[in-house]
Amino acid sequence: MKQNALGQTPLARIEGLVIQELPDEVLVYDRQRDKAHCLNQTAALVWKYCDGKTTVTSIAKRLERELKTGVDEKIVWYALDQLNKDHLLVEDFAPPALLAGMSRRQMVRVLGVAAVVAVPLVTSIVAPTPAQAATCLPTGAACTSSAQCCSGLCTASVCA
């Protein structure tokens, strides 16, 4: 990716990701980092347009067409900054100095309260892992009896 902020053509990372689209958001699981992310609609659209050929200015225009409302380019920069921090872009991305390290609250202030488009958000899904409906333990899991293991064999307190 070019390091000149205005000429950058970001490319979305696909490798090693599990992507699930829901009606209002996109969920991404990074198999390499074992992290789950939730992209709101604005962030998801920006990510979708990151094809390695489209400039930030063009992404903003596409976003305008999709959302049928005016979109400040800063919105795109802010989304890219978050996507970059969460390793969802192929190469490192350098936001303009004005936006570097800006928090969501600061972003809202910069864009003005009247921003029509939802501020792009990439949030980590942090929650206790819900139970899975398995009735036996996989190979390598700690066990106290063979009946607990799918393999039917618990040796040295580990499922064979």
Place this chain on the structure above:
Amino acid sequence: MHAQSPEFFCPLDFSRAMKTSGNESPGRLISRMLAGSWRRSDLPSFDINESELDKVVPLLYGSGAAALGWWRVRNTELRTTGGAELLQQAYRLQVLQSGVHEEDIYKVVRLLNEASIESVLIKGWAAAGLYPERGLRAYGDIDLFIRPEQHMLAVELLSNDAGDCWVDLHENISELDDRPQESLFARSTTQPLRGEEVRVLCAEDHFALLAVHLLKHGAWRPLWLCDIGAALESLPADFDWDRCLGSNHTRAGWIKAAIKLAHKFLDARVDRVPAGALNYPLPAWLEHNVLRQWERPFASEQPPMSHPVPMSLALRNPSRLWEALRGRWPDPVLATVSMNGEFNRIPRLPYQLGNCLARSFRFLFHSP
């Protein structure tokens, strides 16, 4: 994204959920919460208040039904509460887990298909297909039914090329041993997954499997009864009840009992169930027992995971023997199925004793 028991690390207060501070038992609360939860639309009216929701969330979370809980609450005024937010997070995680599992299933099935090893995927992903979204139904391992003569070949192949996938290979399906195992292959159908054909049981065998599996494990996981509800409401037009119930009277009774439980506790629609099955007399102890099980629907509190100390160790330490024996006293539903008994009004003690004797025999004569 690996399977973990949340009881070990999650901040949810499970003990709070198990205390019956309100008027209603946690089991009844789960029953109301999950009623019709597998439906895309037309869900039963939602009459849970915020405090009840807070009480039921840990139970749903720990039992694998949290995503269904979100499905139930998502269009209600409670959707923005803390409890609902946790359920939504569980739903999101499960949707992602489902994507991860599908990658693994694709990999495993493709390997087996390429090696001309016929496999039938049972439970898990196949059951998840009964729901509006596969992510709603939690599952962990990939259960595959393989012909005995190809079992070793499959083990070798998957150990070499899919060692990172959690696969559980079965040479037979014990829940369906009332019917010729080869007929399960013959009647099976396929479902597409990313361009690969995944073989699954026909609807009739699948229903029977889900019903017997539920009872074989003492019906402790409410999700398994949701499977019955979802299956009941998605029966194909040509569903053959005779084939589903099979020729074994006792087995047929178990399947009928599962149907009645799903109808009674989860509001499952039974308009396509034959009257003979609906007239099955559900004994009161069975209903009571299922609701009691749902008060602690956590894998760590159910056998065999609930046995923290191996029996061989307990025998060497008499002070722990009584505790170990008490912990191994079987659930009456589980005991009845294990002893091939019928669900009737006769006390369960003989089945429970029979189950204990059978397990003792296995322990004494088959211990390494």
